[in-house]
Structure formats: structure tokens, C-alpha cells
Amino acid sequence: MSVEEVIPAATALARKGLVDAFGHVSARVGDDVTLTPARPLGSLLAGDELVELPLDASELPDGAPKEAWIHLEIYKRRADVGGICRGQPEAVNQAAGARVPIRALHGQGAFVGAQVPVHDDARLVRDRELGAAVAERLGDGEAIVLRGNGAVTVGSTPGIAAARMVALEASAKANLAAASAGSAQPLSDEELGAWRAAAPELLGRLWAYLRSQ
Amino acid sequence: MSVEEVIPAATALARKGLVDAFGHVSARVGDDVTLTPARPLGSLLAGDELVELPLDASELPDGAPKEAWIHLEIYKRRADVGGICRGQPEAVNQAAGARVPIRALHGQGAFVGAQVPVHDDARLVRDRELGAAVAERLGDGEAIVLRGNGAVTVGSTPGIAAARMVALEASAKANLAAASAGSAQPLSDEELGAWRAAAPELLGRLWAYLRSQ
């Protein structure tokens, strides 16, 4: 069950330094969403109570973090998405602040697409309208940079979304290094296609690894 | 009580690598200041004796570090300040040595203002006159870079000041990355305003997180 990955994914993100005081992980459960509460992800333990809210909520219940709107608006648009991670990876923030696009420069970079879309509005996303804007900008992508405020990744499960957050941060570092060197060699379309074809297998192994650490 | 945060804030700064052998944390307590002694902040334990000195001291008592002047001169000018942190964050020193200004390039960067002022004199601040110069340059700001020698952050409590030191170092890293890439996108005035409006809530959560680590 996808929901069983929520807390392990939260723990993995915290262990990798991709979230600190903030960040959330969620899973789709039928017509509902199960979401971590407004607590540091690294403090969650197996069995802790999570926030549940209906996909078609018109307002957020007590105890739901306001960023829940991001999750709801994405799930509504994307039947293929079973898990979402929201984090503040340091290099992703640096790339956004430096106007450096995150392109796939290495194989794992392809796990978040040829170039990661950017929600180019650095205000906090705390209402439905901004949540919808993020979801629209994400489109059918696998990750989105929220300029000034980290990123969101999606997957078939929360664990796969967490593995994508790891790949996204590695890709942001590679793009910063390339920007600093002044040259870059993005994957060719054929290379990108080969890695994306292998992504389900490789992301699964990456998630199994992250979970076991 | 603000004074109860002095040693936890010192511990948090040490754990985050934002101080090493040097650095201080203080709290305002009525008409007095309570300050960590001239020891590495990471070596302080709950209950350790702190240095107390009156806000209107005309000379420092035995056992007070000379940098106490920085703290006294700031508290005298800033009724809103209840806690001060003094550290040597590595990226802040690198930015200062590289003449890279620390602007708000990401949301948390806004917690230390649109651009962090610099005390442009790298000599040690060990007397009242230099302490006053730092406080004047800080003005109504939340952080100040001491070129060549780290930074000072202020807050309503020592913990909030410590959270700002964490945000400042992250912002320094982002500005170095942008300088290296050769492009930067500071927050717009509206974005800056949105983050500054949310700062009390978010800094409180960041401090709660730092304290719990």
C-alpha cells in the first residue's frame, strides 16, 4: 500500500538533508489523501498519526498544513500519481536563485525530465489558487522547482517521489557545477530516452536503498 | 524566558557548524545581558554558569569576552532585540572575502533582509567604539556581516537569532553559487514582503526544529 511508504519516505528525505523544519510527504488513498502533519519530517516515527483529507476538499480541515493544496491540486490532475514529496533541497534553491535551469546532465537527472519546470513565483503556496498554479505548471512532469522555496516531486508511490527528490538534488548540483565551469553537455534525446525507459526499475532500486539506510 | 534559550541556541549553532572555537550567544534580561563565556559554544551544558553584565556597563567585568561590547551596543539601540548570536559561518566569510553581497535569493533569505549590511572593517571588535560601529551599521536590520570575521544575528529571543544565523549561512551559499554561475534572481519586493510577513511563524518553527536536533 502506497500509504505505508509515507513515513519511510519522510525519514529518507530527512536523512538525506533534503528537508529540515519544513516539507511534507503524501499518498493517494482511494478518494483521499494522507499527508504528514506540520512537523519536521525527521521527527516522524512509524505509526504516528497522519492527516487525512478528501481529494475534493473545498477547505482544509484543522491540522492540515496549508501546503496541502499543492498535493490536492496535483492528485486531482494526475491519476498516475500516487505519492508526492515536498522538500527544500539546498542545491535546488541555489540553482533557482542563480537562474540556472535544471537539465538532465547525467543519467539519473533524466528521472525528473529533460528540464525541470519552475513555478516562477517565490511566495509561499498557501492557498488553493497558488496550489493549482503549481499543479498546472508541473503538467505531466515528475518534478517542479518552486523558485525560492524548494521543490515538489511526484511518483507512483511516496517512495518513488522521494527517490526523484534525491535525483533532482544531484541534478541541481551538476547543473550548478556546469554553470560555474561555463559549459554543459545535456543528455541527447536518445540518451534521455534510454534512461527514462529504465527509470521504473532504477527508481525502485534507489528507493529500496534509501529506505534501507 | 529568553535567557533559557541561551545555551540551547549555543548548542544548535555548534551542531550546525556555524561556530567553532569562537562565538557567543546572549539574551537581554531586564536591564542586564546574559552572555556565554569565552569557551567554545559546543562545550556548554545546561546549567553552566553564564556571564552577566549590566546594559549600561562602562567597562566589562572580569570573565566577560571583549566582544560583549557588540551585544551591549546593539541591545541599547534595539528595544525589540531579546537575543543575539555571534558566529563564524564559513560561507558568510567566503562571501565577504569575495565581495559577494548577501541578497535574498530564496524565501528564507528574506529572514535576514533584502541585503545584509556589512561592517567593512575586518579588525577584531574588542572595544566599545567598534562595537558601537557594528550596532550603527546594523541599524534596524536582523543580521550583519563582519567582514573577515563572521556575522551577528539578532532576534526577539536567542533561538530566533540562531535560526536567522542558519538562514544567513544558507543565503550566503546561494549567493556564492549565483556569483559563480554569473547570474542571480533576487526576490521581488512582493515576494520579499510575503516571506517577511511569514517570518515570525516560520522562524519559530525553524528554531523549534534546530533545538530538537
Next chain:
Amino acid sequence: MSVEEVIPAATALARKGLVDAFGHVSARVGDDVTLTPARPLGSLLAGDELVELPLDASELPDGAPKEAWIHLEIYKRRADVGGICRGQPEAVNQAAGARVPIRALHGQGAFVGAQVPVHDDARLVRDRELGAAVAERLGDGEAIVLRGNGAVTVGSTPGIAAARMVALEASAKANLAAASAGSAQPLSDEELGAWRAAAPELLGRLWAYLRSQ
């Protein structure tokens, strides 16, 4: 026996962060190759079962990772090679994505040659033909960058290959720093020769150190 270094070399690479979910270590054992299975290298314990396959295999046995072809094709061409490491060192990936060649800028950089060859095809190497292409490009070298997907290092034993992976990653970092600064000073031919003459002794000591950590 070279094979006894397989798991210690795998452990050392994991401890140094040069592999994560992926990567392999192998040893030549007579006319066979002993290879780590498709598991994270950091999870292997002394005594764990390894994959054995004949050097002249025409297809891979069950349980052998597809990248075994890289190992087989190198061993067949290189009688001097007794151990091979396959990892995903972060700075090596960054250098490849930034088109920064890895030249010997410091002494230990000489342990992987004056300039490390690049297999300039980022697709996954999962069949015999691509494995042969990697081995051909490696030639009589000691390391090869697989653009987009880490690197391979070789040695007289798996431990020496692991020590070379450490040297390769340090060299990649140095080359990225030089690219960022915009200037570089590669070792002269005489300097390179001096370090390469001392390499057997120094790599042995480096491996002994890595193994003991």
C-alpha cells in the same frame, strides 16, 4: 587472494560515498570473475555470496548484473587487471556533465593517468557490445568516465581499484574547482612520471587506509 578484497573494497566505496544504490566490485579468479550481486555495495557483509561467471561467458548467468559485461570485456583485454570497481562518484558525474576533462592537477590525480578517458555515450551499459566499447576506450588506462553514469577503475586487485576511485573523485573535484576559477596547472610530464613511479607503493598504503576505516 584478490577475491578476498571484493567485499572490503565494496564497503570502502560505500563508506566514502562513491556508490549508493548501484555499483559493483569484481576480482579475477583464474579463468573466472567474481562479482558483487545487484545489491547496494554498502549492504554487503563478509561472507555474503558473490556472483561467479567464466571470463569467456557468451551470456550472463541468472543473478549476474548486466553491467557484468563491462567487467568481462576489460578482464579479457587486460591481463594486468585483477580487480575492477564501478561507482557513481558525484564530482565525476558533475565534471562529465560540465564537459570538464579530468586531468592530473595534483599528485594523486596521476594515479588515474594524465587525463582520464571518457566513454562518450550516456546510455546504460547493459550488453556485450557496449561493454566492449567501454573496454576499448579504457585501453591501457586505469580509469574511465562513463559520461552520465559514473566511472570504472581498475587495478591489480579490487582494493587498488577502489583506491583509484578515491583518487579519481578527488581529481574530479580539483578539476571542477579549476574550471570554476578559470585556470589550471596540470602536472608536468616529469611530475607525472614521479608520481606514477611511486603509485604502487602509495596506492597500497591508500588501500590499507581505506580498508581500515
Next chain:
Amino acid sequence: MSVEEVIPAATALARKGLVDAFGHVSARVGDDVTLTPARPLGSLLAGDELVELPLDASELPDGAPKEAWIHLEIYKRRADVGGICRGQPEAVNQAAGARVPIRALHGQGAFVGAQVPVHDDARLVRDRELGAAVAERLGDGEAIVLRGNGAVTVGSTPGIAAARMVALEASAKANLAAASAGSAQPLSDEELGAWRAAAPELLGRLWAYLRSQ
């Protein structure tokens, strides 16, 4: 006694990642030198046997590392030096390979002089002649970069030399950051003088801190 700091200084360098498989620490003891053996510094324990050799040795005794010549040649020229550290700090190597001079860009950078001299010969220093060349180039300085192979720092005791190695590596990082940003602001002569006047006190506190970790 200065010799009592040899193993604590070795341990501190290892803990800070400024040495790995290689590196040495020595102390002057009357007309002799006490030196760590050819073992990783991090493996030395209190009470381990050290190498002793006379300052006027014309050849090295069994068990003495060949780099002992660096130590002997420096002690002979510098009556003020009571301790020497030899390490391989990563950023120092990167700066040397990038032709980035290490200037004092921040206060602690002044602990190793306005600009650190470079021994511009990357060959291993394993005989008396090269050791003498290093000592000559060091002159009356406090640190010297061995291009391609780390650095040497000196002090009144081994601990002070170790504290200088820490300051040197921080300064190398600052200089790389400045080179990457394309601008730098070295300390003025007055600032440099102020920090150098305070160096004995501050290095003593830095060493006390490093030792206690």
C-alpha cells in the same frame, strides 16, 4: 612539553579530514625531532611509539618516513619552530591545481600570512635536497603549499601548527570561492596586522578547541 602534543595534533588533523593515509606531525625535543611513523595519523593512539632522530642526522634511521627531511630542514633553519604538521587538505590541493594563490581574505587567514608561499615542484619530497628547497621557500613563514601534494604548517608547538592547518584550509576554500566569483577583497595591511597581533591568543584557543573535540 611540545612532544606531548604530537599525537593529539595528529588525531585532530585526521578528525578534521586534513590528512588521510598520509601526513606527519613532529615536535622539536632539544637537539632531536620526534615524528609520527609512516602510518595514517588517525590510527595513532596515546602512548604509541614515535620516531626519534637527531636534528643533525646525515641519513634517516630505519623506520623514519622519507619526508622527515622536510621537518629536519625546517627545524634547522627556524629556532622559533617547535612543531610541524604535514597534511593533504583538499581545498589547498585544489587551489594549487587551479593556480589560485592563498591570500588572507578573512581574519583567520592571517594566521598563515598575507599570501602563502608555494613550493612549485609537485614531485614527492623524499630527499634532503628537496626538503631543503621546501624549507628555503618557507623562509620565515608559517605555512607552505606543496603544489600537488598538500601543505606544511609550523608553530611554536605541534598543536599550534595543527591550528594553522585548519586556518589554511579555510583560507584555501575562501580563495577558491573568490576565484569562482571573480572578485576578492584581501585584508588590508592594518587588518592583517591586527589579526597577526592577536594570533598567539587565538591560535591557542583554536588548538584547545581542536584538541577537545
